Amino acid sequence: MSTVSLGSSAGKWIMVSSIMASAMAFIDGTALNVVLPSLQQSLNATGTDLFWILNAYLLMLAALIMIGGALGDKLGRKKIFMVGIFIFIVGSATCGFAPDVKVLIACRMLQGIGGALMIPGSLSLISSSIDEKERGKAIGTWSAFTTVVTLGGPILGGTFGDAGLWRYIFFINVPIGIVALLILWLKVKESRDEDADHAIDxxxxxxxxxxxxxxxxxxxxxxxxxxxxxxxxxxxxxxxxxxxxxxxxxxxSSHPMMPLKLFSNMTFSGVNLLTFFLYAGLSAAMLFLSLNLVQAQGYSQLQSGLTFLPFTILMIVMARIAGGIADKHGPRLLLIGGPATTGVGLLILSFVKQTNGPADYWTTFFPGVIVFGTGMSFTVAPLTAAVMGSVSDHFSGTASGVNNATSRIANVFANAILGALAVLFFTGALQQDIQHIPLNGKQKQVVMAQATNLGDAKVPAGFNDHDQQIIKKLYRDGFISVYARVMQLSALLAFLGALMSFLFIKNNTVKKGKSPDAS
Structure with missing residues (x-):
């Protein structure tokens, strides 16, 4: 397929449809983080249930997203993109109607299957359809718009969560997806790799x-x-x-979903290692920051969502600029400095203890959010451009799929490992602090039984008012301690990402049409 300019009518429709579909997937995740406290109460979910609600989607996404990218290359990028959007819409609608945690987890898996076909399709269409000289700018534009909508997700989620309408986080995907499908059907031409075989791994x-x-x-x-x-x-x-x-x-395999020869390119390997560490840290940090604001600091869910507004503004201003800098000077320095700055921001956020709620935001959480947001703003577009620029067009869908899978696998591991550590940290903090409270063995046991609920731990029945206040403070202080440790681990992961960039990422990329392992 011949490429088109970013400013042409065809280029604009490709960008609009890609941004809408990507935003639909990403808004789902960020908004869901904010409404988790509301969802947890509504469905009587434990802390472990919350991690499964997040991971059911991510598991299917991580497992199938590479096949989704390869299918687009082989059978038609537009066709697979549209099938993915349709499945994602159906999965979203069924999530909205889920009566309990188990059904919601199953419906989240259906969403993940749709996402696996849909998400790589957006970048693959851009990479294969937009003129090479404008590709970095196009990806920067995609990053900026999807991030704006994505980070508008917490505000939307907070509004719905406070109103008891958390289910609408899923329903809102339906009209967005339908519009994206109509644009693709009427305005976007098919794109496929004519040389690809049709075997599936x-x-x-x-x-x-x-x-x-x-x-x-x-x-x-x-x-x-x-x-x-x-x-x-x-x-x-x-x-x-x-x-x-x-x-x-x-x-x-003669037709692998993840061709290992791609990793012989050090830039491709480095950018995927960076993606793994950075997005593992990002996933855990965003989740625990949202839970801390609502469950420990006394923010409403809308106020929690609004705390990310500075992040959104930074992404609007900087993401496209960062994409342009990467086009001119290469992504290496941005991919070292960006994740390192992100790590510093997460570290600053980890030092925030108990506050007086939203009134203290500007002197407590705001500085860390600004530093963290600046780091991510200079990372997202160059990272994506580095992935797509390190392989030939022949492997554009597969490369996008591998990198997206890497970020989702990182999220799965972050939710599973740091989620498990959070429960262990919380249990340990409670066991230590409860020794200083004059309770009998049975009372201590029922207090400790709430540990799996993390920030949603509730004082069991049967305690007098004085003891209730002490136990509430015990839960709150214990969760804030857990939050601090998770944020510090997340910062460490971001620093590891910067180290991967320093060690492996080079500014040279492959020339289009050469083999994927060309350097």
Missing amino acids: FPGAVSIALGLAALTFGFLRAPVMGFVHWQVYVSLTAGTLLLAAFLLIESK
Whole structure:
């Protein structure tokens, strides 16, 4: 397919449809973080349930997104993109009607299948359709608009959550998806790789899906059962073996969903390592910041969503600029400085203790949000451009799929491992602090039983007013301590991402049409 200019009518319709579909997926995640406290109360969900609600979607996305990218290259990028949008719309609608946690988790899996076909389609269409000289600018524009809408998600989520309408976070995807489908059907031409074979790597997809599910199950069961329980160590062992089997399958397959030869390009390897560490930290930080603001600091869900507004403004101003700088000077310095700055911002946020609520925002959370937002603003567009620029057009969909899968796998591990650690940290903090309260053994046991609910821990019945206040403070202080430790671990992950960029990412990219392992 011949490329078009960004300013042409065809270029604009490609950008609009890609931005709408991507925003629909990303807004779902950011808004969901904010309404989790409301959802947790409405469905009587435990802390572990929350991590499964997040991970059910991410598991399917991580397992299938690489196949989604490859299918687009082989069968038609527009066609697969549209199928993905349709499935995502159906999954969103069923999530909105889910009567309990188990049904919601199942419907989130359906959303994940749709997302796996839809998300790589947006970047793949841009990369294969927009003129190479304007590609960085196009990706910067895509990053800016999707991030604006995505980070508008918390405000929308807060509004719905405070009104008791958390289900509308899912329903709102339906009209957006329908408009995107109409634009694609009427205004966008098909794009495919005519040289691609049509074989699909189902063994690879099954092995990575089962491997990630087993590891997630093991880590989320660990705080309750202990690491020595057979369910935990069998799950963790099986998950590790299945992921090893996935790598073996990919190395032997004649049509792998993740061609390992792509990783012979050091920039491609480096940018995916950066993606893994940075997005693992980002996922945990955004989740625990949202929970802390509502459950410990006394913010409403709307006020919690509004705390991310400075982040949104920074992305509007800087993302497109960062894409242009990466086009002219290469992405390396931005991909070192951006994640490092993000880490500093997360570290600053970790030092915020108990505050007087939204009135203290400007002197407590605001400085960290500004630093963190600045780092991410200079990272998103150059990172995406580096991924797409490190491979030939022949592998554009696959490369996008691999990088998107990497970020989702990072989210799965962050939610599973840091979620398990959070429960362990919270339990440890409660066990230590409860010794200083004059309660009998049975009373201490019922207080400790709330540990799995994290910030939503509620004082059990049967305590007098004085003891209730003490236990409430115990839960709040314990959760703020957990928040601080998770944010510090997230900052460490961001710093590791910057180190990966320093070690592996180069400014030179492959020339289009050459083999994917060309340097």
